[in-house]
Amino acid sequence: MVLDAAAPGAIERAAQALADGELLGLPTETVYGLAADAGSDAAVAKIYAAKGRPSDHPLIVHVAPGEPGRMPAGVAAFAQDWPACWVETLAQRFWPGPLTLILPRRAGRAEAAAAGQASVGLRCPAHPVAQAVLRAAARRGVAGVAAPSANRFGRVSPTTAAHVAAEFGEPLLVLDGGPCAVGIESTIVDATRGVPVLLRPGGIGRAEIEQACGLPVRARDELAADPRASGTLAAHYAPQARVRLMAAPALQAALDVLGAEPDAAAPGDPPAVAVYARTPLRTPARRVRLHPMPGDAAACARELFAVLRALDATGVRLIWVETPPDAPAWDGVRDRLQRAAAA
Numbered sequence: 001m002v003l004d005a006a007a008p009g010a011i012e013r014a015a016q017a018l019a020d021g022e023l024l025g026l027p028t029e030t031v032y033g034l035a036a037d038a039g040s041d042a043a044v045a046k047i048y049a050a051k052g053r054p055s056d057h058p059l060i061v062h063v064a065p066g067e068p069g070r071m072p073a074g075v076a077a078f079a080q081d082w083p084a085c086w087v088e089t090l091a092q093r094f095w096p097g098p099l100t101l102i103l104p105r106r107a108g109r110a111e112a113a114a115a116g117q118a119s120v121g122l123r124c125p126a127h128p129v130a131q132a133v134l135r136a137a138a139r140r141g142v143a144g145v146a147a148p149s150a151n152r153f154g155r156v157s158p159t160t161a162a163h164v165a166a167e168f169g170e171p172l173l174v175l176d177g178g179p180c181a182v183g184i185e186s187t188i189v190d191a192t193r194g195v196p197v198l199l200r201p202g203g204i205g206r207a208e209i210e211q212a213c214g215l216p217v218r219a220r221d222e223l224a225a226d227p228r229a230s231g232t233l234a235a236h237y238a239p240q241a242r243v244r245l246m247a248a249p250a251l252q253a254a255l256d257v258l259g260a261e262p263d264a265a266a267p268g269d270p271p272a273v274a275v276y277a278r279t280p281l282r283t284p285a286r287r288v289r290l291h292p293m294p295g296d297a298a299a300c301a302r303e304l305f306a307v308l309r310a311l312d313a314t315g316v317r318l319i320w321v322e323t324p325p326d327a328p329a330w331d332g333v334r335d336r337l338q339r340a341a342a343a
Helices: 010-019 041-051 073-078 084-094 128-138 161-168 206-213 248-260 297-313 328-342
Strands: 002-004 024-026 033-037 060-062 099-104 119-123 173-176 187-190 197-200 242-246 273-277 288-292 318-322
Touching: 002 010, 002 161, 010 024, 010 033, 010 128, 010 173, 024 128, 024 161, 033 041, 033 128, 073 119, 073 128, 084 099, 084 206, 161 173, 161 297, 206 328, 242 248, 242 328, 248 273, 248 318, 273 297, 288 297, 297 318, 297 328
Parallel strands: 002 173, 024 173, 060 119, 099 187, 242 318, 273 288, 273 318
Antiparallel strands: 024 033, 099 119, 187 197
């Protein structure tokens, strides 16, 4: 069921569900998560089962904010022996916010959430509803919650409570905290190899991380012993329709070919192709749906998954997307679209 997060008792009810070992649809500023007590391997196993997610694919643990200038208490519950100086600088600069840090895992904690690895991903979300639930859960002995995106494994991430309900339905409790402000998953930085290593781009860019910690950020393929991390598979974030990335001239050429073909569509037939592009395009083909893409990277990230879901819902078989600009601001969007196209 979907419960308005502002309703009386909603936060406490959600926190109690987590303490009881149940799953929860949790809003964050990035995407909605499918949350469970990260300290309970049995509860975390329910996440893997509900999503159809391989148990060797690790989850991110979300913890409540701490006092200003101090690491959240939940971090020490799951991690230890991190390189204090620059890791804590990043946490102080970007938490609460869309940054996940991969840290050495404390022995005996969150083994299922970490997929058995010696490291664990930790994040402090900025969404006020997520923070309220995490604080209320902590009062019940839940130090942190594992919360991957609340969708079937490999599919498009949810950015509204309605998306989560459509994925899982009853009896999952979903807190409605409104549309997600960032819209794509967190930036992931590995801090287990002595230098910051970017594992997944997101709302926080490489240049921002470098400026904050004073160190160059390495690419994941530059160093060996790369830990497994959430959302880094080559094929991911995919709708039912096939996604293809194309430059604007190629898109227009393909639309010209479609427009020249006889249109045998019957009334009420779904569009055959949907196009999501920044560049204004034209076509006489009736079975093509054109959807404008924002020219601003942050605006595009905010709507990306919702647009893919909406286009998928029309019944299209193909979604053609204009390739994002080769600029740092678009790294997160480009990463998600490339993975969607690879599925």
